[in-house]
Structures are given as C-alpha cells and as structure tokens.
Amino acid sequence: MTIYYVATSGSNNASGSATEPFGSIQQALNSGLQPGDEVVVRAGTYQEAIYINDGGSAAGNVVLRAEEPGTVTIAPPSNSWNAISVDANYVTVSGFIVSNATGDGLEGNNVHHIEVLNNVFHGNGESGIQFNGSDFIKIDGNVTYDNASDGWYSGISVYQNRNITGDTSTDEFRTIISNNISYDNVTKTGDHTDGNGIIIDDFQSTQTSGFPSYDFPTLVENNLVYGNGGKGIQVVWSDGVTVRNNTAYHNNNDDLNVGTWRGEISNSQSSNNTFINNIAVADPGINSLNTAIDNTSYGNYTNDNVVWISNLTFNGQTGTASVRTDGNNDVPSTADGNLLGVDPGFADAPNDFRLSDGSVAIDAGSNAYGLPGADLDGLARAIGTVDMGAYEAGSTGAPTPTAPTPAEPTDPVPPTDTVEPVAPAEPTDTVEPVAPTEPTDTLDPVAPTEPTDTVEPVAPEGPDATESFNIWADATPEMAAASDTNPVTLGLEFTADEDASLEGLRLYVTEANSGLDSIDLWGADGTLLAHAQVKPAGGEGWQMLTFDEPVQLSAGETYVASYFTTSGGYSVSQGFFTGAEDKGPVSFGENAGVYSYGSESGFPDQTYLASNYWVDLVLTTGASGVEAEAPVQAETETQVQLEAETQVQVEAEAQVEAEAQVDAEVALPPLAANSIIGEAGVVTQNQADSDTWHSVTFENPLVDPSVVMGGMTGNGAQPYTVRVRDVTSDGFDYQIDEWDYLDGKHTTESISWLAVESGTHRLEDGRTITAGSTSVGDSWKAVSFDKGTFDHDPVVFGQSSSDGNASAVVDRIRSVTSDGFETCLFGEEGSEAQISSDAFDWIAVESGGSASAGSLAGTTGRMVNHKGSAVDFDGAFVNDAFVFMTELQTTNGADPATLRTTSVDEDMAMLAIVEEQSSDSEMNHIFEDAGYAGFDAAPIYGMSVELEDGFF
Structure with missing residues (x-):
C-alpha cells in the first residue's frame, strides 16, 4: 500500500511523500493508484474539480481522505461542473468539506463499491451526493445542506441502481444511506420538482428502457432530514427498500414544488418496502397538502407488500393521522404499533431532535426487521426496547465518529487552472410521479373559469320551482377532457348557508366523458343522501342532470355533490380552490374539489392540487323539497335537461364583472377558438x-x-x-x-x-x-x-x-x-x-x-x-x-x-x-x-x- 500526501504548500513536481507532498489532489489521483493506496490531504482549501479515474478492487479500496476530517475544503472553480467525479470502482472518499460546485458535490456514474463517509456537502447547485446507475454504495455520516438550488436535485440522491457487477448472490443490503443529516436543500431556480433530503429514485428504471428493475436490498437508516424543499425521505418507483429509525421534520418547504404528494416520508409507486421506527412530523401550515406519510400510487398500480410498523406521525394536531394513501393503498395501522397523530416530544425542535423525557417514542419501536448498531450520535441502540427515530434516549454507549460540524458557506473560490466540466451522464433527480389517474394537466386557472354568482332560468321542476341558482354560469373549464380514462367519482364539497332545495347538478361534459353514469349527494360523513342514474346528451358543454325529486338542504350543514363516470375524460382546472369563498346560498373552503377511484360510485374524499372538477349545483332558495335523509336510491333514469342556449342579461353582466376582477398578472386571457x-x-x-x-x-x-x-x-x-x-x-x-x-x-x-x-x-x-x-x-x-x-x-x-x-x-x-x-x-x-x-x-x-x-x-x-x-x-x-x-x-x-x-x-x-x-x-x-x-x-x-x- 502506498500513501500519497497533498498539501497547499506542496508541488506537483514533488514525490508525493509525507515530506514532499503534491500541491494538488488531482496530481495524487493521477499517480497510478493501486488497490489499497491512499491519498491523504492536509488542511486547506483546494480550488480543484476532482476526477477519480483509478480505483481499487475487492482486495482494497483506493482511499481519498482528509488527514484531519473537517479541515479540508474542496471548492471547484466556477468553470467546472462537479466537485468530485467518481469514475472508478472500489473508492472511498472521507472527511472533506465540499462546496460551491455548479453541479453535484460528488457524483458517481455506473460505478460500484463506493463509500462516501463523514463529509460535509453544501452550497452545490445540484445534489450534494448523486449516484446514477450504480451498485454497492455506502453513504454514511455525511452532512448535506443548501444544495439543489438549481433544479431537480436533492441532498442525497441515488438514481436507477443497476446490477452492473452481475452479482446475484449477495442478499444483504447493497446500498446503505445511514447516519446522515440532510437539511435546507431547496430549489431556487429551474424546475421545482425535488429538493428532497434523501431520495431513492426509479430503481424500476421506468424512465430508461432496456434495463431490468433493480430490487436488491437497500437500507435508509438513522438519518435526520429537516427543512428541505421537497420530501424528507422519498422512495419512488423503487422496490426492496427498508427505511428504519429515521427522523423527518417540517420538510416540503418549497410551495412551488409541483410534486404530486408531499409526505415527510413517502412511498410512491413502489412495492416490497419496509418502513419501521420512523418519526415523521409535517407542517401543513406551509402547504395544506403536507402530510407525515404518503403511501401513494396511480394508474392501476398498487403498492404491494409495503410494511408499516412502529412509525409515529404528527402534523401539529393531536389525533390527526396525517397519512395519504392515494391509489387505494394500505394505511399504517395502530395495531402494528404505529402512533398516528401523536406529538413525539422532541427536546427542542428544530434545534435538537433528541427525545425528551417522557416522549411516547421512547421504547415504542420494534426489532422485527433488525436494528442499527448505534444511533445518529453513535451511541448504543436498544436501551430497553428500541426507540423510534434517529436518536436513542438514555444511551451512554461509547460514541463512534460522527459527521464533522458543518462549516459556514463560503464564497466561490476564483478559478485557477481550467478543468473541463463534467455533467451527469444520466438524468438525476426526476419529477415525482404525477398520477395520470389523477388530474395531471397542471395549468393556472383561466379567467373565464372564475366562479360567478348568476341567476339562470331553468325549466320548472314542479309547483315550487322558481329561479335556480348555480355557481359557474357559462364558465369554461381550463381542461375540458382530461386524459385519465379510469372510473372515478368527482365532486364538490360545500356548505349550505341557508335552507335550499337541490334540484340537480350541472356538469361540463364532453364526448370524452361518455361513461357518465350517476349523480349523488352525500353528507359530510359519507352518508349517501340522494342518487340518480343519468344519461347525458351528446356534444360538449354544460348539461343539467336532475334527481327524481328536489332534495332539501339545511343551513349550516356540509354536503358533497358528485358524479360517477366509467370513462374518465372529466373536466378539470388545477390550482382553483386555493381559498374559502362565499357564493350566497352556499360556500366552500380550500380544496373543495374532491374525488375517489373505484369501479362504482363512492364517497369522494381525496383532493389533488386544489382542483375544480366542475360540479355545479342547481338550487332553489326558499322552496320546499324532499328533506335529505339516508339512504335515497333512485331506480329510474332521470331526464337530462340541456342548458338554455341563451342566458339572461344579468348573467352576462355578472360574468363580465367577475372577469374584470381577475388579477391580470395571474389569470390568462380567454382564448378564441379560432386563434x-x-x-x-x-x-x-x-x-x-x-x-x-x-x-x-x-x-x-x-x-x-x-x-x-x-x-x-x-x-x-x-x-x-x-x-x-x-x-x-x-x-x-x-x-x-x-x-x-x-x-x-x-x-x-x-x-x-x-x-x-x-x-x-x-x-x-x-x-x-x-x-x-x-x-x-x-x-x-x-x-x-x-x-x-x-x-x-x-x-x-x-x-x-x-x-x-x-x-x-x-x-x-x-x-x-x-x-x-x-x-x-x-x-x-x-x-x-x-x-x-x-x-x-x-x-x-x-x-x-x-x-x-x-x-x-x-x-x-x-x-x-x-x-x-x-x-x-x-x-x-x-x-x-x-x-x-x-x-x-x-x-x-x-x-x-x-x-x-x-x-x-x-x-x-x-x-x-x-x-x-x-x-x-x-x-x-x-x-x-x-x-x-x-x-x-x-x-x-x-x-x-x-x-x-x-x-x-
């Protein structure tokens, strides 16, 4: 084994010995390294972009390490890309501060048996640590913060692992991400899709054809993730992952992040994964969609064999589970030791995430799927029964080396020798799945779709019928026919502000929504109050579909009006219900558009990006009707009544007034069909x-x-x-x-x-x-x-x-x-x-x-x-x-x-x-x-x- 030394006072014409060190890290790396060789870097700042082209073998890694951890800064010049590029196998990188790279702090492509240990990565434009198409990766004891500012990147990202060694016999964990602290990684420019603390990304290779799914065991353990723009820990399109004894706190801080789901700990479109002994604390005050845990999927995919044992969730409201399970996936059960909607009792979050005396998370964990040998402090685990989260309360076991103290961000170092930039050989952090089985056309509301209070003449329904109130008048949905073709129930949650009679629903229908089958009225608790089978007329536009008899609504009660379609193709506008609105006889709050998937009509209780599915109400105020009671089951098809082709003048005036109030900097002008x-x-x-x-x-x-x-x-x-x-x-x-x-x-x-x-x-x-x-x-x-x-x-x-x-x-x-x-x-x-x-x-x-x-x-x-x-x-x-x-x-x-x-x-x-x-x-x-x-x-x-x- 040969040890080469590097010092800021050295020379590239030297021998690289302890007494005659090289002057640059790259010179040492270019010295024909053999398995077991080390490059030891002495204290100082090195204005280099590092390329590791020679690696070791099974006999021993090539090691690049700081002589004193935390005293060596690698700050690449501005005309380079990554700070450290790993292009060889069997390599260890340890003890550095890596900052201000335009690209990734450290990136490895198509490599195996790599260790990244006890480093600090901060201020890098892309990911702090990024691996693509690799295998046998250990990322342990690192601190990553203030990375991912320039787009779809994260603190720690492992993307599309592949069995590049051909080894099919190793059944222990082949990728390990452990004992890291990842915080404040937030996208500031470019696509706001990631900014996660840690992401295990697309091991199924859904985004690159020709590669098999990678399902060899992966471990994410003993990590602390907080304050990131995206999720704390995200597992997406990836199988065979164990997420164990992690703490995630107040992530999803980027309100511009367009990702579908916003869990602190998220399992999306992924199967055969285990989540155990984790603490997840969400902050819905940042975004109402923020949840502690997501177990979500789209299309016909179900997250199979996903185990949730002894996890704790909290969103500031005791008793609220803060769990999202789109796609009919399993909800973590209290029978499996999960503590849902319970304050974990941190010592002093966000400054100290250790557990305070009396915390419910102490001794509340499980050893059913193995235990870490030590906690994030390097102290012994399982003092009594193992605790939840990254820290073990009461442990006094001998500490092991921990990550160096994060250094304050420094200004970019002026460029020295030009080093040719190297950029990712593959895409890195990708856009989280936006479910095609959910409304996926992300568009800002168009001015004509603004709700308007309009009195519209409707054909009399009986002796008590008068003028009918509706919400949307002749507004046009932003997306008239979504590409989703799955059976779905779509609705509007509203509160009756006065007694009223609900005659039926107005729906914006196109030929794509040919499977429109029935309309329903539900109580706030999911009780079915009225139902009618319907047959819509052809063509595109607003249609009125009526119940057999008007249904009486009581002032102060909350209801859900919905329709079921077997064909999808519904109308949708996203980003619509972003605040409460009072519409006279009715009012609604944020996320009033609701939906649920299933082969038949069901109570819609899920929301997506504040979407409006264009379910309108036809109300008569001050008229008697049939009081809503459960259940009401109509057995005959109702007459479909087309909307009147012309509107009264007051309707047009109301529409013009509503459009005039739209903020011109946000809403878009109406588009002429022939433009x-x-x-x-x-x-x-x-x-x-x-x-x-x-x-x-x-x-x-x-x-x-x-x-x-x-x-x-x-x-x-x-x-x-x-x-x-x-x-x-x-x-x-x-x-x-x-x-x-x-x-x-x-x-x-x-x-x-x-x-x-x-x-x-x-x-x-x-x-x-x-x-x-x-x-x-x-x-x-x-x-x-x-x-x-x-x-x-x-x-x-x-x-x-x-x-x-x-x-x-x-x-x-x-x-x-x-x-x-x-x-x-x-x-x-x-x-x-x-x-x-x-x-x-x-x-x-x-x-x-x-x-x-x-x-x-x-x-x-x-x-x-x-x-x-x-x-x-x-x-x-x-x-x-x-x-x-x-x-x-x-x-x-x-x-x-x-x-x-x-x-x-x-x-x-x-x-x-x-x-x-x-x-x-x-x-x-x-x-x-x-x-x-x-x-x-x-x-x-x-x-x-x-x-x-x-x-x-």
Missing part, C-alpha cells in the same frame, strides 16, 4: 443532391411566421442540419444540409417543423411562446425578448432561414435568460469559406406542459454529450403524429456540432451531440444543455399578448 398562432408538422424526405429544395405548405395561411426545423431521426451515417428559405404566409422551402466535406446526399429522415406567428402569444395551456427574426453571421449576436415576456429562462430554437451561405452552416445558442439569448453561425472547421450574414428565425417557448396534453417544452440540464442521453417526457403523446424539436442551449464546446435525435417515442427521446470531422476524426464533445419541445402535428391555437417592444 391559430402557428402550426407544427413532420416531413419525410431524402436529399438526392446539394441543389434540390423541397417545400412545405401550411394548412392555414399565417401572417408573418418564423420557422424552425430539426431532425427527428438519425438514419444516415453522416451528421446533417436543415436549411430553410423563402418563408411566406403560405409555407417555406427547405433542404437537408450535409457538411461540405461530405457528398451532399442524404438518406430519408423525418424532420420536424414549427411555424409561429411573429410576436408573443399565450398557448392554450397558459404557457408563453414568442417568435421573431433577425440576421446573424459568424459573430455572436444578442437577441432580446419583449419586456415581460418570460419570468424564467425559456427554451430557444433557431434557424438559418436564407441561402446566403454556399457552404453548410449551423446556428448555435448560448446565454439563454428570461431577457433574451445570443446566437452565432458556425461553419465546418476545415473550410476557409467566409460565413456571410443569414436571415435567422427564432422561437422561444416557456418550459412546462405535458406530452399527454399535446404540448411540452424543457431542457435537459448540462448532461448531453457525444455518448447520448435520454429525455423522458411528462406523460406520452396520444396522437401518433407529433413534432419533436431540439436545440442546444449552450455552447460549451468550441467545435462545430449538431444535436441529433437518435430515437424518439411517444414518451421519451434519445439525444446525442455529433461533431463534424472535416479537420480531425475526434468526435468527443463536452456536456451541453439541450432544449426540446413537442407539439401535436396540427395547427397551434393561442392568443396574442401585447407587450413592450424589445429590440434586435
């Missing part, structure tokens, strides 16, 4: 020679379109780009362009095109899209968006749109912000031809949307290079004909290159960067951020938005 602001399509074409041009004709003429194109296939062996010219209101010409050192002929490819009217528009789902044109040559040119167009960085696509250059060129993008971007034309390296200024069209679109809704956009993060990376869509495109566009958003590599879509399916795509080879055969390319967008191949609807002019 075509663009079109998307796909052409299939080969290129017989470099002189032939092809044409596209728009289905509907546009006024002043900008056009961008991009390949959806990579059938040809050679790289290609697409050139556009002669853009008019009726269409444009294009050709497949190969680099000039090639023959100009190219095999058949599928090529996407996107045309959008110049100016700024609002898409149907509420996102912003803007388009324009300018000219650009071989120097970087700044393009500015109109003021106020975007709140966050959009996705930008560019296109050379004239034939001013005889040689092939490719446009590149960089410096994308909410204010604009920079672009430049590149020619091939081996050409001496001067690049002339070309006309240049561009389109920028707000990130978001979903494939299932027919439109999406996003960026990969800095993770795409020549090796290729997967992009998983949110949902799947339903239509066979859809457009997929890509464009690099960065220009980190200097060599001319194109972004190739090597394959694309309805729910994912594979992207790779292809360099041209006119000067050399080398094709390696540094990591870049790739932008992408997808649209159904069809006209694009939206509405123009007037903004202050920008400049180009």
